[in-house]
Amino acid sequence: MDKLGEMHVPRVGSSPVDILLSAYTLLKQVIPPYTAPGLNYLEAVRLLAPHRISLESVTQGTFDIFSSKLASAQESEYLREMGVFISAAFNLSGLAKLVDTGHEGIGYRLAEGKQLIVNNKNRLFFAGDYAKGDIALLGDGVEFAKYSQGGVQISWGDISSGFAISSIGGIKINCGQSHRFGEIAKGCFLVSYAQVGYFGTLAEDTVSLNYGEAKSFGYDAKGGFRINEEGLSFPDSNISTVTDSVQNHRKRAGFYKLLEGVRTLKVVAGMRDRPEEALAMIKAYDWKGLEIRLRAVVGGDGRG
Numbered sequence: 627m628d629k630l631g632e633m634h635v636p637r638v639g640s641s642p643v644d645i646l647l648s649a650y651t652l653l654k655q656v657i658p659p660y661t662a663p664g665l666n667y668l669e670a671v672r673l674l675a676p677h678r679i680s681l682e683s684v685t686q687g688t689f690d691i692f693s694s695k696l697a698s699a700q701e702s703e704y705l706r707e708m709g710v711f712i713s714a715a716f717n718l719s720g721l722a723k724l725v726d727t728g729h730e731g732i733g734y735r736l737a738e739g740k741q742l743i744v745n746n747k748n749r750l751f752f753a754g755d756y757a758k759g760d761i762a763l764l765g766d767g768v769e770f771a772k773y774s775q776g777g778v779q780i781s782w783g784d785i786s787s788g789f790a791i792s793s794i795g796g797i798k799i800n801c802g803q804s805h806r807f808g809e810i811a812k813g814c815f816l817v818s819y820a821q822v823g824y825f826g827t828l829a830e831d832t833v834s835l836n837y838g839e840a841k842s843f844g845y846d847a848k849g850g851f852r853i854n855e856e857g858l859s860f861p862d863s864n865i866s867t868v869t870d871s872v873q874n875h876r877k878r879a880g881f882y883k884l885l886e887g888v889r890t891l892k893v894v895a896g897m898r899d900r901p902e903e904a905l906a907m908i909k910a911y912d913w914k915g916l917e918i919r920l921r922a923v924v925g926g927d928g929r930g
Contacts, residue, residue: 640677642684646692649673650711663710663734663755670714682720689716689724709753710734716742723902728753733761738776743901749786754779758796760909762901771798778908782898790814797913800838801895808832815913817888819895826852833917835888851920853885884919887911 640648649670657669674681689712696708709731716724717737726732728746736742736759744753746765754761754771760778763770771779772791780799781789788806790798793814800807800818808816809827816826816834825840826832831849844852891911894904 640680642680642688643691643695645674645677645680646688646715647695649677649715650692650696650708653707653711657707659707661707663731663752666707666710666731667714667734670711671718674715674718678718681715681718684715684719684721686721686723686725689726693727693729707731709750716740728765731755733757733759733771736761736777741902741905746783749784760905762905764898764901766802774798778905780894780901780904780908782895782901790816797908799894799908801898808834815917817891819892833913833920835885837889837892851917853881881920881923884916884923888916 652673653670657666709729712726712729713732713734713736717735717740722739723741725743725745728744728748728750730750731752732744732750733742733754734756736754736757738758740759742759742761744761744763744765746763749766749768751767752769752772753763753767755773757771757774757779758776761771763781763783766783767785768787769791770781770785770789771793772788774790774793774796776796778797778799779790781802781804783802785802785804788809789800789804790807790811791809793808793811795813797815798808798817800822801820803821805823806827807818807822807825808814808829809824810829811826811832812830814832816829816832818825818836818838818840820838822838822840824842824845825836826834826844826847827842829844829847829850832847833850834844834847834852836843836853837855843854888911891907894907897904
């Protein structure tokens, strides 16, 4: 087995654990601590890509052993790099689902079709940046799913700065607490079943559904739908026309009928101990169909 700290390119035919250890050791020696995550990720991919066939056989246990060996070697100064490295390795691997204990930067550029459960005990500075895959964050963080580009991201933690900031597309579910949620997001489904400080500020073309508390909801947002548990509002330029239309009892009843499915999904807020099941429930819901039917009700064609 390779010694931690020894500098060389991973050998062809090495075990998956040895490949990860060797590549990570080399990464530390060519990338200084706290290098920008993007450069870190690209270098990790460069080192690991030649071993993609070997990485097809990795398991959850492979990553557990790799992490435990680094923890025993007291790699604390490289924790920021470790999560990004693990994300690169996970993306290149044949593994579809991974449970991580909360390495800093975990979920960076998570690939579409991958599922990541982050069971962190300590607050993470960032997790899920630029993610396209599905992530369940069980613990607290400063930023989560910033710049995410699709997939489902759900948080049960206390996000002290922001969740899904500047995200494009995908489904974002807040079940914990977030200071800012969906700020400058575009084309996303933003759903909160818990407490938010500022929800959907400067968002564009989002379907924002609030079933919790929000200090501010949809400030200066453009397009899309903003729907509160206690009422309906739309940030479109034709707001007066839309507002007039929903005064009609039939249309108002139609909206609430359409939203019943999302309302019942509130059960996921209590499923922190079953994150995979919660993700499956969210993914099974017809989100695009909901948006189409909402627009149909506003348009007055009676579909729903």
